[in-house]
Amino acid sequence: MKLRPVETVIDGVTIAGACQGPKNVVESINSALSAAIKSYSFVSNETLLVEPLVAEIDSEACTWCGACEEMCEFDAITKETVNGKEVAKVNFSICKGCGQCLPICEPNAIQLKNFSDEEVEGMIDVLANEL
Numbered sequence: 001m002k003l004r005p006v007e008t009v010i011d012g013v014t015i016a017g018a019c020q021g022p023k024n025v026v027e028s029i030n031s032a033l034s035a036a037i038k039s040y041s042f043v044s045n046e047t048l049l050v051e052p053l054v055a056e057i058d059s060e061a062c063t064w065c066g067a068c069e070e071m072c073e074f075d076a077i078t079k080e081t082v083n084g085k086e087v088a089k090v091n092f093s094i095c096k097g098c099g100q101c102l103p104i105c106e107p108n109a110i111q112l113k114n115f116s117d118e119e120v121e122g123m124i125d126v127l128a129n130e131l
């Protein structure tokens with residue numbers, strides 16, 4: 001709250017005034033101006049930069065059990081239909097790459113971009129060989 005007083009866990013979504021807590025009029029106006037400037041910094045860019053580490057769904061392996069949707073604290077996972085099959089879909093602009101949804105997936109249909117199981121296991125192998 002002290003470092004990013006008007007920001008939320010979703011980039012581009014800001015809060016101001018009484019929804020942050022009790023405030024007088026001057027404090028509310030100041031937080032509203034701050035929130036407006038912060039939001040403008042997102043929409044004024046031609047492109048939106050997102051986290052490079054985000055979760056990806058393998059729609060072939062996903063059986064849509066909904067477990068990852070429940071696990072994601074950021075509401076980054078929704079259901080979509082691909083070729084008549086219901087599967088999970090990650091909203092890359094919301095995903096924080098926290099990885100919480102990975103271990104919950106029984107068919108192992110979720111991987112973190114640039115941190116797949118193979119890549120992490122490869123790093124562990126190299127470390128183990130060096131030791």
Ligand code: SF4
Pocket residue numbers: 057061062063064065066067068069087088104105106107108109110
């Ligand atoms: S937990 Fe795995 S199988 Fe279940 S909906 Fe998510 S990606 Fe699909």
Ligand code: SF4
Pocket residue numbers: 054055071072073074075076077090094095096097098099100101102
């Ligand atoms: S990596 Fe984290 S933020 Fe991204 S979809 Fe999975 S649980 Fe949600």
